[in-house]
Amino acid sequence: MNPEDLAKLRDFCRDDAAFEQVKQLLLQKVQPLELAIHQAQFQLEQQKTLFRVISRLREPIDLETIFHATAIEVRQLLKADRVGMFRFYPDSGWDDGEFVSEDVDPAFTSAMAQKVHDHCFGEQFAIHYEQGRIQAVADIHDAGLSDCHIQVLSQFQVRANLVVPLLQGHHLWGLLCIHQCYGPRQWQETEVEFVQQIAEHLGVALYHAELMAELRAEILERQQAEERAQALNQELRQVIIELRAVNKELEAFSYSVSHDLRAPLRSIDGFSQALLEDCSDQLDDSGQDYLRRIRSATQRMGLLIDDLLTLSRVTRSDMHLETVNLSRVASQICMELQQSQPDRQVEFVVQPGLIAQGDVRLMQVLLENLLNNAWKFTSKHPHARIEFGQIDRNESISAYFVRDDGAGFDMAYSDKLFGPFQRLHGIQEFPGNGIGLATVQRIVHRHGGRVWAEGAVEHGATFYFTLAEEEIGA
Amino acid sequence: MMVSNKIILLVEDNPDDEALAIRALKRHNIGNEIVVAHDGVEALDYLFGTGIYSGRDLNLQPSVILLDLKLPRIDGLEVLRRLREDERTRLLPVVILTTSSEEQDMINSYSLGCNSYVRKPVDFIQFSEAIRQLGMYWLLMNEPPPL
Numbered sequence: 038m039n040p041e042d043l044a045k046l047r048d049f050c051r052d053d054a055a056f057e058q059v060k061q062l063l064l065q066k067v068q069p070l071e072l073a074i075h076q077a078q079f080q081l082e083q084q085k086t087l088f089r090v091i092s093r094l095r096e097p098i099d100l101e102t103i104f105h106a107t108a109i110e111v112r113q114l115l116k117a118d119r120v121g122m123f124r125f126y127p128d129s130g131w132d133d134g135e136f137v138s139e140d141v142d143p144a145f146t147s148a149m150a151q152k153v154h155d156h157c158f159g160e161q162f163a164i165h166y167e168q169g170r171i172q173a174v175a176d177i178h179d180a181g182l183s184d185c186h187i188q189v190l191s192q193f194q195v196r197a198n199l200v201v202p203l204l205q206g207h208h209l210w211g212l213l214c215i216h217q218c219y220g221p222r223q224w225q226e227t228e229v230e231f232v233q234q235i236a237e238h239l240g241v242a243l244y245h246a247e248l249m250a251e252l253r254a255e256i257l258e259r260q261q262a263e264e265r266a267q268a269l270n271q272e273l274r275q276v277i278i279e280l281r282a283v284n285k286e287l288e289a290f291s292y293s294v295s296h297d298l299r300a301p302l303r304s305i306d307g308f309s310q311a312l313l314e315d316c317s318d319q320l321d322d323s324g325q326d327y328l329r330r331i332r333s334a335t336q337r338m339g340l341l342i343d344d345l346l347t348l349s350r351v352t353r354s355d356m357h358l359e360t361v362n363l364s365r366v367a368s369q370i371c372m373e374l375q376q377s378q379p380d381r382q383v384e385f386v387v388q389p390g391l392i393a394q395g396d397v398r399l400m401q402v403l404l405e406n407l408l409n410n411a412w413k414f415t416s417k418h419p420h421a422r423i424e425f426g427q428i429d430r431n432e433s434i435s436a437y438f439v440r441d442d443g444a445g446f447d448m449a450y451s452d453k454l455f456g457p458f459q460r461l462h463g464i465q466e467f468p469g470n471g472i473g474l475a476t477v478q479r480i481v482h483r484h485g486g487r488v489w490a491e492g493a494v495e496h497g498a499t500f501y502f503t504l505a506e507e508e509i510g511a
Numbered sequence: 512m513m514v515s516n517k518i519i520l521l522v523e524d525n526p527d528d529e530a531l532a533i534r535a536l537k538r539h540n541i542g543n544e545i546v547v548a549h550d551g552v553e554a555l556d557y558l559f560g561t562g563i564y565s566g567r568d569l570n571l572q573p574s575v576i577l578l579d580l581k582l583p584r585i586d587g588l589e590v591l592r593r594l595r596e597d598e599r600t601r602l603l604p605v606v607i608l609t610t611s612s613e614e615q616d617m618i619n620s621y622s623l624g625c626n627s628y629v630r631k632p633v634d635f636i637q638f639s640e641a642i643r644q645l646g647m648y649w650l651l652m653n654e655p656p657p658l
Contacts, residue, residue, distance in 0.1 A: 296581050296610045299633055303610075304527035307635035311534060332635075339633030346612070 076227070079114075083231045086110045090238050100246045104138030104239070111140075111215070111235055115228055118142040119193070119216035122203065122239070123153070125163075131209065132159035145218045148193045157185050166202040167209040173229055174198040176221035197222035199229065201236040205243040213239065284353060291349045298342050306335040344472035348457060351479050356396045363391040363437065367404050367425040374412045382419060383412070388426035391437065393504050395484055403480045406473040407439040407500050413467055414498065415443030434486075434507045442497035446490075454490055477502070517650050518544045520573035522554040522590065523608075524582050531635065532577070532608075535642035543650060546573065551585025554578070555593060558600050572603060575649035578625075580609040580616055588616075591623045602656035604649055 043060070050056035090107050104122045112120040119141040125134040132155065136148045162170070174180045175197050177190050190198060197217035203210045213236045309328045317325065364387055371385040393400070408423065415421035424440040446454070446461045453459045457475040477500070481488040485506035492498035519536070523529045529547055536545060548554035554576075556562035560569050576594075580587035587607065594600040606627040607620045617628055629645065632638050 292611070292613060299610045299631075300525055300528065302633045303531065303631060303635065303638060304525075306633055307527065307531040307534075307638065310635040310639075311531075314538075336634050343612075 079227065082114055083227070086114050087231075087234055087238070090235060094238060094242050094245070100242060101138065103242050105140070107235065107239065108138055108140035111232070112142075114231075115215060117215045117222075118145055118218040119148065119195075119214070121148055121214045121216070122211060123214055124203075124211040125209065130159045131163035132156050134211065136214075137211070142218065145194050151192075153189060153192075155185060155189050157183055163209055166200075166212070167204070167207070169202065169204075171202070171229065171233065172198065172200040173224040175223045179221075194218045196220050197224070199224050199232055201229075201232050203236055203243060204240045205247055210240075210243050287349065287353060291346055291353075294342060294346065299339060302335045302339050302342075306332050306339075309335075341470055341472075344470045345457075348472055348476050348479065351399065351402065351476050352483070354398070356399070356483060358394050358396060361393055361395045361397050361400045363393050363395075363400065363404065364389050364425070366397075366401055367391075367408065370401075370405055370408045371423070371425075374408060381416070382421070383415065384420075384422045386422065386424040386426070391425075391427050391435075393435065393437075395504050399480045399483065403477055403502070404439070406477045410473055410500075411439055411441035411443065411498075413443075413469065414445070414462075415441050416467075418443060428501065432507065434503050434505050436501050436503045438499050438501045440497065440499040445492040445494050445496045445498050447494050448492065451490055451492070455488065474500075516544070517574040517655075518546055518571065519646070519650070520546045520548065520554065520557060520576045522548045522551070522576065522578045522582065522587065524549050524579065528579075528631070531638065532642055535639040536646055538639065539643040539646065541643070541646040541650065543574075543646075550583040551587065551590045554582075554590050555585065558594065558603075559597070569599065572600070574604065574655050575645070575653075576603060576605045577608045577645065578605055580607060580611055580620070588619055588623060591620065591625060595624045604653065604655065606645060606649065608645075 046059060046063075047053075047056050050059060089110060090103075093103050093106060108120040108122065111117070119139065121136045121139040121141070123134055124137045125131045133152060135150055135152055137150075139147060139149050141147055174182065177187055177195060177198060182190075193216065195216045195218060197220075199215040201213045203213050213232060215232055309332045312320070313325060313328050320328070368385075368387045371387060375381070375383065375385070404425070408425070411423045415423065422442050424438070426438060426440075428436045428438055430436060444462065444467070450461055453461065455474045455478040457472055459475075460469065460471040478488050481502045481504070484504040486503035487507065488500065488502040490498060490500045521529065521532055523532065529549075533545055533547075536543075546557060548557055552562065556564045557567070558572070558576075560567040578587045578590060582590070587609070591605055591607075594603060594605065601624075604626045605624075606629055607616075607625045608629050608631060609616065610631050612630050620628055627645075629641055632641060
């Protein structure tokens with residue numbers, strides 16, 4: 038009460054004793070009121086500070102700025118000597134950390150960026166803080182703290198200490214520390230509650246920061262992926278351009294092979310025949326035989342050129358993948374083979390219902406080549422069995438096979454089977470140009486698949502193929 | 512064999528193929544007049560009475576044209592295109608006789624309106640047989656378009 042009010046009050050009283058009595062009575066009533074007003078003012082300030090902290094969380098600012106501004110405001114409001122945000126090093130088991138933000142009375146040293154090691158904390162207390170424990174110490178020398186703890190606090194001249202956990206989600210990220218350095222301090226319940234609220238809101242900021250970091254990492258990853266994709270795209274484009282050029286050249290090449298290489302052969306063959314027809318009386322038997330050999334060689338050359346062209350066409354033609362009933366295609370080919378030589382005793386076994394994704398035309402050529410081979414290489418046997426089916430194996434990609442019990446081949450030469458013009462049998466024994474399996478291999482490769490063979494001389498051959506890329510390591 | 516005075520126009524730049532084709536026709540007693548053009552320009556000159564054939568009687572057109580595709584100067588497809596564009600020649604029977612078995616050549620030839628597409632076999636006996644059948648078919652069996 039101010040002296041003026043007291044003077045007026047004295048006037049109302051009949052004597053000093055009465056005045057003293059009234060004064061005491063009034064003081065008793067006024068003091069709690071003043072305290073309540075003070076507390077209300079403090080709460081108002083708290084609310085304002087909290088409001089500012091929360092408002093800041095809505096702004097797109099970094100954690101460092103949020104921490105620092107909050108530290109200043111909290112220190113001001115609590116009239117503390119230091120407010121700091123302490124962060125544990127990730128993976129240190131809460132043994133180590135440092136202050137990452139701070140506002141400190143200039144009379145005391147900064148606690149920033151000094152590594153703090155406190156094994157007792159990591160071992161004994163971290164788990165409690167993670168569950169929301171707070172520590173309010175009025176005087177560190179009078180609270181039964183462990184020596185190592187006191188040592189750590191003394192390092193920063195701390196006398197009274199209020200520590201609240203900073204949680205990122207459910208994870209103990211760090212500590213919000215309020216230090217009093219001038220002397221001991223009894224922390225009020227409202228103050229503790231206030232600091233807890235601040236810590237909770239900083240937890241929100243931490244959570245946001247974590248989300249942001251994740252988002253940034255994801256964005257970065259996507260950008261990198263996009264860049265990689267673009268680079269790959271660029272490379273692919275280049276490869277496509279090159280491939281187109283090569284394809285064009287190949288087309289021009291096979292056109293001229295098809296056209297120009299055959300013309301001289303026709304001349305050789307034609308005039309040999311003309312000689313045989315017109316001048317046979319001037320040629321003895323061996324002369325005529327030579328001419329016939331010339332003719333047969335040129336005709337063979339013609340067939341080789343045709344086969345080469347077929348092979349190159351298999352490589353160049355456009356692919357249209359669709360569902361193909363391989364069993365049906367194989368059955369049709371088998372029927373035609375049987376009709377071509379009705380006298381042969383061949384048992385065909387075609388597993389029904391084999392469906393694959395492939396180019397119908399190429400599938401036809403593929404199975405024709407394999408089944409024709411089987412037909413050809415069983416021709417010396419009175420009875421034969423030719424099989425088409427799918428093999429059982431524990432892989433996602435189906436493998437098919439064409440098996441015969443014919444002449445077979447020596448596995449020692451199995452690597453030569455698929456080379457163009459490679460033959461493992463004499464031309465007199467089995468006719469052919471050695472282009473069939475090369476064609477098979479190209480068709481299989483164009484589908485992303487694999488072809489391989491097993492066989493033994495006079496014990497038949499089995500050709501296996503897949504029509505899709507197998508997983509690496511499978 | 513009497514095949515009247517029908518003319519065959521053989522458009523062929525390879526002298527060997529020319530000789531072999533003529534030999535095949537002769538051996539099969541197809542004694543019709545065979546006019547040989549050695550490239551596309553000569554062929555067009557003959558058909559339209561220009562160049563070395565200027566003043567030729569255009570009432571006498573070949574009953575069949577055996578046309579190679581790969582020719583010097585103007586190629587076979589271009590010859591075919593110009594024939595089909597011109598009122599005077601658009602109905603003339605044209606047989607493409609070529610070494611090429613490229614799908615694209617066949618598509619182009621038929622698109623431009625050839626009447627037949629025959630591939631020259633390497634085997635002379637087959638070639639000779641093909642020529643004989645062509646001669647028989649286009650000179651005897653086939654009714655030429657009224658001109």
